[in-house]
Amino acid sequence: MNAQAKIHLDRVVKKYPGSKVPAVEELTLDIPEGEILVLVGPSGCGKSTTLRLINRMIEPSGGRILLDGEDVTKANPDKLRRRIGYVIQQVGLFPHHTIADNIATIPKMLKWDKKRITERVDYLLDTVGLPPEQYRDRYPRELSGGQAQRVGVARALGADPDIMLMDEPFGAIDPITRERLQNEFLRLQEEMHKTIVFVTHDIDEAIKMGDRIAILGERSTIRQYDTPERILAYPVDDFVNDFIGNGSTIKGLNFLQVSSLRLSDYPALRESESAAAGLNLLQEKGRDWLVVLDGEGRPVRWASQEQLGQAGTGDMRGVGVEVGDHLKDENTLFEALELMVQSAAGRTCVVDDAGQFQGIVDMGHLNKAIRTAQSEARRHYEELEANA
Numbered sequence: 001m002n003a004q005a006k007i008h009l010d011r012v013v014k015k016y017p018g019s020k021v022p023a024v025e026e027l028t029l030d031i032p033e034g035e036i037l038v039l040v041g042p043s044g045c046g047k048s049t050t051l052r053l054i055n056r057m058i059e060p061s062g063g064r065i066l067l068d069g070e071d072v073t074k075a076n077p078d079k080l081r082r083r084i085g086y087v088i089q090q091v092g093l094f095p096h097h098t099i100a101d102n103i104a105t106i107p108k109m110l111k112w113d114k115k116r117i118t119e120r121v122d123y124l125l126d127t128v129g130l131p132p133e134q135y136r137d138r139y140p141r142e143l144s145g146g147q148a149q150r151v152g153v154a155r156a157l158g159a160d161p162d163i164m165l166m167d168e169p170f171g172a173i174d175p176i177t178r179e180r181l182q183n184e185f186l187r188l189q190e191e192m193h194k195t196i197v198f199v200t201h202d203i204d205e206a207i208k209m210g211d212r213i214a215i216l217g218e219r220s221t222i223r224q225y226d227t228p229e230r231i232l233a234y235p236v237d238d239f240v241n242d243f244i245g246n247g248s249t250i251k252g253l254n255f256l257q258v259s260s261l262r263l264s265d266y267p268a269l270r271e272s273e274s275a276a277a278g279l280n281l282l283q284e285k286g287r288d289w290l291v292v293l294d295g296e297g298r299p300v301r302w303a304s305q306e307q308l309g310q311a312g313t314g315d316m317r318g319v320g321v322e323v324g325d326h327l328k329d330e331n332t333l334f335e336a337l338e339l340m341v342q343s344a345a346g347r348t349c350v351v352d353d354a355g356q357f358q359g360i361v362d363m364g365h366l367n368k369a370i371r372t373a374q375s376e377a378r379r380h381y382e383e384l385e386a387n388a
């Protein structure tokens with residue numbers, strides 16, 4: 001692992017009183033600093049228990065937990081929890097306290113002065129997209145589910161902890177608000193660089209939110225621990241494969257960019273040229289579709305051999321079908337696929353910032369990129385095995 005471990009779980013065990021099997025069995029896990037690690041796995045596999053062991057909401061039955069290299073297994077749990085932000089699905093705001101008081105919970109415990117607390121509350125409300133003048137004096141019952149969840153995040157950030165634990169934080173929210181909160185949170189994390197452990201049972205949320213993902217099986221055993229791209233390119237066994245479900249290869253296209261492709265030379269001509277010249281070019285290159293460019297070199301239409309043949313000796317203005325949206329370097333191959341399946345030509349054009357034609361992406365490009373990602377991931381695991 002490149003990033004330094006902020007949190008290290010060392011053979012951590014949790015056995016609830018009265019239960020025969022442990023909820024967490026000898027879990028050893030490094031949680032890298034400044035990243036989002038997602039714990040994902042089927043219901044009841046022990047995700048929440050693992051999360052709650054980290055801030056000692058639950059006492060471990062065995063093993064050690066290290067924060068910044070320091071063993072906190074026996075530290076004062078209250079003190080520990082002030083260092084660690086905690087967000088849960090049901091938010092858990094105090095109903096009789098205003099939003100401002102809820103956010104100020106930890107700063108108050110830490111006896112910050114009033115001015116500092118007020119400034120911090122307003123700053124945090126702003127940060128999570130709730131204008132302070134409208135929200136600070138409201139009560140939790142006066143908020144929508146999505147707003148309450150934002151307040152939950154603001155409260156967890158209260159005393160600026162460097163670690164956040166998030167237990168299905170966006171689980172109970174409608175899909176559109178959920179996606180918005182996920183995106184906002186990812187943007188926030190780009191500035192905050194907190195160490196975050198994020199629990200979900202939804203693999204798509206894990207893929208979206210995680211810098212790394214730990215896929216857990218029963219008793220919190222780690223079935224695969226890696227970046228989302230590598231897990232999608234190379235699920236290590238049937239359990240992981242089944243858990244990811246259909247379409248893992250296509251989901252993996254989200255992690256590949258157009259800039260990584262070598263664009264092939266593709267026949268393209270300005271529309272002021274004759275259709276006969278276009279047809280000649282296609283036949284010479286052995287291609288089916290010509291990219292017709294406007295006077296500025298921007299792709300405007302696809303023209304097939306048949307369409308060019310029908311146009312005869314005239315120029316190519318109006319010949320062919322609209323090219324639709326274009327790709328740029330920063331687009332993902334998932335976006336490329338989306339455009340390709342909509343395109344009459346089954347391929348899509350790439351343009352530069354000025355909109356000028358650079359080349360095309362077709363299924364061959366995607367196929368090659370996927371196969372490269374898969375073989376790199378396979379090689380990575382073979383090396384790991386060889387060094388074990």
Ligand SMILES: Nc1ncnc2c1ncn2[C@@H]1O[C@H](COP(=O)(O)OP(=O)(O)OP(=O)(O)O)[C@@H](O)[C@H]1O
Pocket residue numbers: 016017019023041042043044045046047048049050201
């Ligand atoms: N307080 C408790 N007492 C006894 N057993 C518990 C307790 N809390 C959880 N368990 C058991 O421990 C196991 C792991 O539960 P946990 O809530 O950690 O799973 P989870 O992966 O977070 O599940 P979910 O996705 O359904 O929330 C389960 O078998 C559960 O029944």
